[in-house]
Amino acid sequence: xxxxxxxRFGALVSAPMILGGVPFGIIFGSLVATSGYSVWLAVAxxxxxxxxxxxxxxIGLIAAGTPAWVIVxxxxxxxxxxxxxxxxxxxxxxxxxxxxRAVLAFGLTDETYAAVRPxxxxxxxxxxxxxxxxxxxxxxMYSMWNVTTLLGYFVGxxxxxxxxxxxxxxxxxxxxxxxxxxxxxxxxxxxxISASVTALLLVRxxxxxxxxxxxxVGVSMGxxxxxxxxxxxQLPSKG
Amino acid sequence: MELVWVIVGMFIVxxxxxxxxxARAEKVFLPPWIEQALRFVPVSVLGAIVVPMVLMPNKxxxxxxxxxxxxxxxxxxxxxxxxxxxxLTIIGGVVAFFLTKYLVA
Numbered sequence: 205x206x207x208x209x210x211x212r213f214g215a216l217v218s219a220p221m222i223l224g225g226v227p228f229g230i231i232f233g234s235l236v237a238t239s240g241y242s243v244w245l246a247v248a249x250x251x252x253x254x255x256x257x258x259x260x261x262x263i264g265l266i267a268a269g270t271p272a273w274v275i276v277x278x279x280x281x282x283x284x285x286x287x288x289x290x291x292x293x294x295x296x297x298x299x300x301x302x303x304x305r306a307v308l309a310f311g312l313t314d315e316t317y318a319a320v321r322p323x324x325x326x327x328x329x330x331x332x333x334x335x336x337x338x339x340x341x342x343x344x345m346y347s348m349w350n351v352t353t354l355l356g357y358f359v360g361x362x363x364x365x366x367x368x369x370x371x372x373x374x375x376x377x378x379x380x381x382x383x384x385x386x387x388x389x390x391x392x393x394x395x396x397i398s399a400s401v402t403a404l405l406l407v408r409x410x411x412x413x414x415x416x417x418x419x420x421v422g423v424s425m426g427x428x429x430x431x432x433x434x435x436x437x438q439l440p441s442k443g
Numbered sequence: 444m445e446l447v448w449v450i451v452g453m454f455i456v457x458x459x460x461x462x463x464x465x466a467r468a469e470k471v472f473l474p475p476w477i478e479q480a481l482r483f484v485p486v487s488v489l490g491a492i493v494v495p496m497v498l499m500p501n502k503x504x505x506x507x508x509x510x511x512x513x514x515x516x517x518x519x520x521x522x523x524x525x526x527x528x529x530x531l532t533i534i535g536g537v538v539a540f541f542l543t544k545y546l547v548a
Binding site: 220245248249252253254255258262266272273275276277279280283284285286287288289290291292294295297298300302305306308309310312314317318321322370372373374376377378379380381382383384385386387391392395396398399400402403404407408414415418419420421422423424426427430 | 452453455456468469478484492494499529532540544
């Protein structure tokens, strides 16, 4: 792949998630407007922080008059799962100059991780041009997020019931399409089921804590299942 | 102006979490057991995001076959397992979602 075609590939494989993100961006923008804050707050959060779910939580906390340090610590907890993504992608960005790595880190959202990770795994993306696909994904996500934030701020109130349109389902279907190819061995099933059950049980915990705990449970159960399988194979067969 | 500090602080922690490993990438080599554990991250995190959305849209359980989220989720999951083509999974799931949504409504 050339740089340009890798960039376009990254944008293309992110398309369903970009579509799925549109209602979230519009709802976020209109939320800032209806909370009575200036457009600059909406722009600053989307353009500088660029982290969807923590922006929603922050605007709620800001409106409630929460102290800055509480908002910042909450943001930290909400976004802690991105540390796992960075650890997982580290081997694919190690060779890049630090400036490149800083840009790619800025764009390390759920969507971009989900978009590029499977193609690094199956070899479509590699060290030569993979980072251009990663960049293509993050630039299109970033553009969508900032445009829809502005759109939501100015015309969100004239788009009734946007949250019931169901565009978000495009993101759900994409994530499912990424999960299923992994489900060929028991450890991955174990990780999926344990993470999902944990997330369901903890769905009412604040600040995405349930999601973070569920991720750790899933990873641990995957490891444990794999370990038990290996133990079983190593047992000397009797008779 | 406290809001400025909120933004600055949010930027620092968000970017910090995403960049801290990348920043020292040439020196940070994760032990093999961590690399093995990380293989389970996509399935675990994406599953934990998606399953509550499918089974508990609007944070309330809805397991009826008139729930577009449930039907779309099941169709996408089944297609994904059988055919393993991401694009087909996405299109099939989205079509099932909207069919259910408009047939029911």
